Amino acid sequence: MTHQMVKAATAATAGGSLLILSGLILAGTVIALTIATPLFVIFSPVLVPALIATALLATGFVASGGFGVAAVTVLSWIYRYVTGRHPPAADQLDSAGMKLASKAREMKDRAAQLTGAAAS
Secondary structure, eight states: OHHHHHHHHHHHHHHHHHHHHHHHHHHHHHHHHHHHHHHHHHHHHHHHHHHHHHHHHHHHHHHHHHHHHHHHHHHHHHHHHHTTOOOTTHHHHHHHHHHHHHHHHHHHHHHHHHHHHHHO
16 A cells, blocks of 8 residues: 555656756746747848848758769669669669560551552
8 A cells, every 4th residue: 555655656756846947947938938029020121131141052062962862873773774783673774675676667667568568
């Protein structure tokens, strides 16, 4: 029985402490917002364009880095393909190339037949 009372007292103490802490944080947030709001209104003509410029710069750097990584990956894949190291999906690329060449040959033969039949 005393073990459960100790557990309940510990839980109540921890819960109460966290409740008091959350109340203090809420009060601090309200006070900080009350103090900062006039500053945001006064400096908004400077802060908003600065924020937009910063966001555009960050987006540009992230996009540039992403495209750079993609380019290096593609160049690495092409290098491995050309040197015969068999990168992933090389078989599919070879198969697609053979199918395309076969269809091109078929179309060439068909065009030759049609032009030959039209000339006769």
